[in-house]
Amino acid sequence: MTSVDEFQAEARQWIAANKAHAPRDYGAICPPDLVEQGLDWHRRVHAAGFAGIHWPAEFGGRGLSADHNAAWQYECALAGVPSIFNMVGLVLAGQAIQKFGTPEQKALHLAATLDTTHVWCQLFSEPGAGSDLGGLSTKAERDGDHFVVNGQKVWCSGGRYSNWGILMARTNAEAKKHDGISFFLCPMDLPGIEVRPLKQMTGEAEFDEVFFTDVQLPADCLLGPLHGGWGVGMAVLTNERGHIGTSVIGLERRLEAMAKLAEGRELEPTDRQRLARLMSTGTAFKAMAQRQGPIASTAASLMKLGITEMMFESAMLRADIAGPEAMLDGPESFGMLQAPGGRIAGGTSQVQRNIIGERLLGLPREPKG
Numbered sequence: 294m295t296s297v298d299e300f301q302a303e304a305r306q307w308i309a310a311n312k313a314h315a316p317r318d319y320g321a322i323c324p325p326d327l328v329e330q331g332l333d334w335h336r337r338v339h340a341a342g343f344a345g346i347h348w349p350a351e352f353g354g355r356g357l358s359a360d361h362n363a364a365w366q367y368e369c370a371l372a373g374v375p376s377i378f379n380m381v382g383l384v385l386a387g388q389a390i391q392k393f394g395t396p397e398q399k400a401l402h403l404a405a406t407l408d409t410t411h412v413w414c415q416l417f418s419e420p421g422a423g424s425d426l427g428g429l430s431t432k433a434e435r436d437g438d439h440f441v442v443n444g445q446k447v448w449c450s451g452g453r454y455s456n457w458g459i460l461m462a463r464t465n466a467e468a469k470k471h472d473g474i475s476f477f478l479c480p481m482d483l484p485g486i487e488v489r490p491l492k493q494m495t496g497e498a499e500f501d502e503v504f505f506t507d508v509q510l511p512a513d514c515l516l517g518p519l520h521g522g523w524g525v526g527m528a529v530l531t532n533e534r535g536h537i538g539t540s541v542i543g544l545e546r547r548l549e550a551m552a553k554l555a556e557g558r559e560l561e562p563t564d565r566q567r568l569a570r571l572m573s574t575g576t577a578f579k580a581m582a583q584r585q586g587p588i589a590s591t592a593a594s595l596m597k598l599g600i601t602e603m604m605f606e607s608a609m610l611r612a613d614i615a616g617p618e619a620m621l622d623g624p625e626s627f628g629m630l631q632a633p634g635g636r637i638a639g640g641t642s643q644v645q646r647n648i649i650g651e652r653l654l655g656l657p658r659e660p661k662g
């Protein structure tokens with residue numbers, strides 16, 4: 294196997310030669326206005342062998358290790374280019390299908406996800422079920438060779454440009470709430486699925502509401518055991534938090550940029566202290582990420598919480614340092630409006646604190662109302 298160092302040098306060289314084709318680094322989810330550019334970039338990445346780096350070769354991957362994949366993420370973050378187009382496809386759906394999929398599901402989806410023939414969105418949250426995802430009420434009722442799906446999903450990033458969705462729905466209304474849920478791979482073009490954009494406070498519309506009305510979902514779209522979708526969903530969310538945590542390198546670059554912003558300015562002593570605190574906390578998180586390695590685990594909650602809280606604080610500090618100009622339309626005001634979303638996506642900061650308290654620190658469980 295190519296060593297991580299050799300692979301990293303290869304990746305660095307390739308990125309330097311191809312960087313001009315990359316869209317700006319959009320983070321985990323490509324916004325709708327960059328989709329064409331993002332797809333074009335991903336196809337180049339894929340053709341060069343940098344998509345699915347740690348996926349087995351039989352599924353179209355390169356068969357290398359998670360460390361090789363982390364080296365790719367690192368080089369992309371250093372160069373300020375996106376590492377992949379479809380995080381929900383490559384990180385969430387792809388890894389769930391590898392773990393829980395039938396041979397037919399693997400053959401249908403995995404290579405097609407790597408080359409973006411299949412682009413995925415995540416259909417978990419509902420108006421009445423976000424943090425408490427186990428309370429979801431979208432129903433999937435078995436009827437012959439299909440399930441009939443009715444309900445509403447919300448905050449679906451990239452729903453408009455995705456042709457497949459990972460869907461959690463209730464298949465047994467009688468069972469205890471976590472036991473009656475199943476996990477599906479859902480084609481987005483089925484009759485009865487309606488996708489409506491939602492505008493957020495940045496002025497952009499990266500999310501969608503998705504309505505299901507008597508949608509006939511083929512029974513072979515079930516992933517994992519019937520009524521056993523909670524376990525599949527939790528594995529997916531742990532991967533998502535782990536992935537959000539890898540943006541530590543991106544954060545380091547932001548901190549570097551912020552340190553430059555302070556250069557040649559007379560900073561308020563309190564801002565100087567905030568800056569120094571962020572820089573040192575950022576460095577500590579980087580060290581923790583390196584120690585933890587690239588594998589998603591419960592510690593992913595720790596990284597997710599730490600990184601997104603720091604991104605929020607750094608956006609606020611950046612605006613304070615910029616002064617009144619930050620109130621005008623520009624990168625500082627956009628950063629302030631966008632930053633709160635990171636503390637909510639993939640499980641809110643409060644929920645991460647509950648997970649850390651209960652599962653990592655062994656504190657008593659949260660009382661259930």
Ligand SMILES: Cc1cc2nc3c(=O)[nH]c(=O)nc-3n(C[C@H](O)[C@H](O)[C@H](O)COP(=O)(O)OP(=O)(O)OC[C@H]3O[C@@H](n4cnc5c(N)ncnc54)[C@H](O)[C@@H]3O)c2cc1C
Nearest residue numbers: 415416417418423424448449450634637638639640641643
């Ligand atoms: C940028 C972004 C992208 C997203 N993309 C997707 C997507 O693609 N697909 C998808 O399905 N969802 C997506 N979401 C939705 C996201 O998963 C939910 O918003 C999140 O899980 C919180 O759920 P909620 O919005 O219903 O808030 P609620 O769960 O109603 O929470 C409201 C408040 O109560 C707090 N709270 C709730 N429960 C507890 C508790 N037990 N202890 C302490 N505090 C608590 C929360 O922290 C929060 O402050 C996205 C969200 C964002 C911001």
